[in-house]
Amino acid sequence: MKIHVEFNSIAEMVHFGKFVGNEAVQVPPSKKEEAQALAYKSAYERTEANLLRAYERLKELNNNPKIKKVIDEVAIEKHAKEWDEREKTKQEALENDDRFCFTVRTLNVLKAENVHTLKELLKHSESDLMKFTNMGKLSIKNIKEELAKHKLKLAGIGKK
Secondary structure, eight states, rough: EEEEESSSSSSHHHHHHHHOGGGGEEEEHHHHHHHHHHHHHHHHHHHHHHHHHHHHHHHHHOHHHHHHHHHHHHHHHHHHHHHHHHHHHHHHHHHHHHSSSHHHHHHHHHHHHTOSHHHHHTTSHHHHHHHHEEEHHHHHHHHEEEEEEETTTOOOOOOO
């Protein structure tokens, strides 16, 4: 059985606690502690209510067809920009031989076969390159490695 007792001083509380046992004594919270507890409880309830309302509103917005359309358009626009940037980089790489470190022998063989740009090189397949005079397996390996660094590759089989 628990009882509620108010004390005038801590000494009274300690004295009373010696005779009764600490479990039976309930120390009432101070006015300040009660006010803090009430403020925390109120703030928690408001926050929880606001979160629930926000969650419900988000569900409504996500189901709105106009919002879905805008979100889809934004996603498409973002992917289009990424695509344009990749293509621009790819185009620059095709026009600029200095970005690739082909061996001198490989460059000489390509020049002899009138392949002066990477754009022209990418039109050829590996079997086409093997038909070039003085083109060997090491030169083709060098070409494939340099293209792979820039995520490019030779054309399919037999295309020219």
